[in-house]
Amino acid sequence: MRRWVVLLLALSAGLVLQSRAVLCSETGGSVERHFSAEAPFLLKSAAEAVSRQLNTLDRDVAEAARRLSDLDLKHDAAREVIRQLQERHADIVIDTCTVSSQGVMLLVEPPRYRSFEGRDISGQEQIKTLVRTRQPVMSRVFQTVEGVQAVDLEYPVIAPNGKYQGSVSAIFQPWVLIGNRVRDLVAGMPVEIWAMQPDGSIIYDADPDEVGRVLFTDPKYQPFPQLLKLGRRIAAEPQGRGSYSYFEAGSSRVIRKDAGWISLGLHGTAWRLVSIHPAQEAPAGGAAAFSRKAFRSLAKDPALIAALAREDRQSALKRLRQEALTHTGVYSLSWIDARGVNRFGYPVQNSLFEVDLYSQPDAASVAIVKAIHQRRELEYSGALVEGGRARYHLTPVLDGRKYLGSLLWIQKEE
Secondary structure: OOOOEEEEEEEOOOOOOOOOEEOOOOOOOOOEEEOOOOOOHHHHHHHHHHHHHHHHHHHHHHHHHHHHOOOOOOOHHHHHHHHHHHHHOOOOEEEEEEEEOOOEEEEEEOHHHHHHOOOEOOOOHHHHHHHHHOOOEEOOOEEOOOOOEEEEEEEEEEOOOOOEEEEEEEEEOHHHHHHHHHHHHHOOOOOEOEEEOOOOEEEEEOOHHHOOOEOOOOOOOOOOHHHHHHHHHHHHOOOEEEEEEEEOOOOOOEEEEEEEEEEEEEOOEEEEEEEEEEOOOOOOOOOEEOOHHHHHHHHOOHHHHHHHHOOOHHHHHHHHHHHHHOEEOOOEEEEEEOOOEEEEEEOHHHOOOOEEHHHOOOHHHHHHHHHHHHOOOEEEEEEOOOOOEEEEEEEEEEEOOEEEEEEEEEEEEO
16 A cells, blocks of 8 residues: 555444534535644645545536436437536546436436436435435446446436436546545655545545455455554545555565554545644664754755765755764655755755745745745744644755755654
């Protein structure tokens, strides 16, 4: 499960929620988000991005149901409605269809799926729920009649006289929807994302090989009891924090990882969003504490200045690594160029890589960008995007009179 900002999907009827925020005023949708003010900034940003996409899709399926309410669900006019719905969300929606009151697929778009018209899906759980409640429903991942693993978002179609006519359906794959909204958000950040249903089925991960595995039963995960225990907590609790040991991304080395999770949901189906970040390793015994004096001295180091001036990333990163390994109190040492781009840092798991801080809305980035623009030092205490708090120390680097950018020292607050 790579380095994670984890997205865990879970069906959660009747969960006791400690904190609630409903994303309605801005998008007009009905996705609920549940998290405390202390939740990591990047985790909340991921929840908002996914919520916006779900709300948009939910709103458009609801509008399709309204437009279909006075149409024959087998008529060409109805086909035009579902065609427009599918095309509007072609990046995530596999197909759309009208379903009869008896649970038979009437019309299906796009054309390559029309061969499934006439298929009886009345036995599917979300159709049973829809017929019983006459309320919109979003399923868990299941094997559709089209032969794909996907989620079904259904809205009832109610005629003007109040008669239940059937429903309109949009089939989509969560790993596509989540990936589209989160991939760019976490690019260069020290976090990643995956997703799981309450039965343990993984429905999103940055590593496609993880998708479809079942956390609680797959042999790959059985040697990691802490992971299994945490997974069951995440499935049962709407928010929380924990830690476990698992493979480092892209290697066979087992490392400690910290996790924090929050929730969002739609029509009775809740999605857990969990940020995962490698735990900070204990400093070497006997190492001296890093200080402001040592930090300012590093910014004036001729070898480092020369490496940064010629954009010799390897030499500059080696110098930052040397300082970080020989001192305590270094959560991250990184280089931000004069354009406000956090180019690289050490250790890798705590640093940003090629991230334009001007595009980041978190408070720490805003403060750093202002100091970069003014070419001055900065002392700032605030939240880390991956969770927790830290002190940020910024000092300019000059090559003669030329401003190259600034060094950033992050000191984790316990």
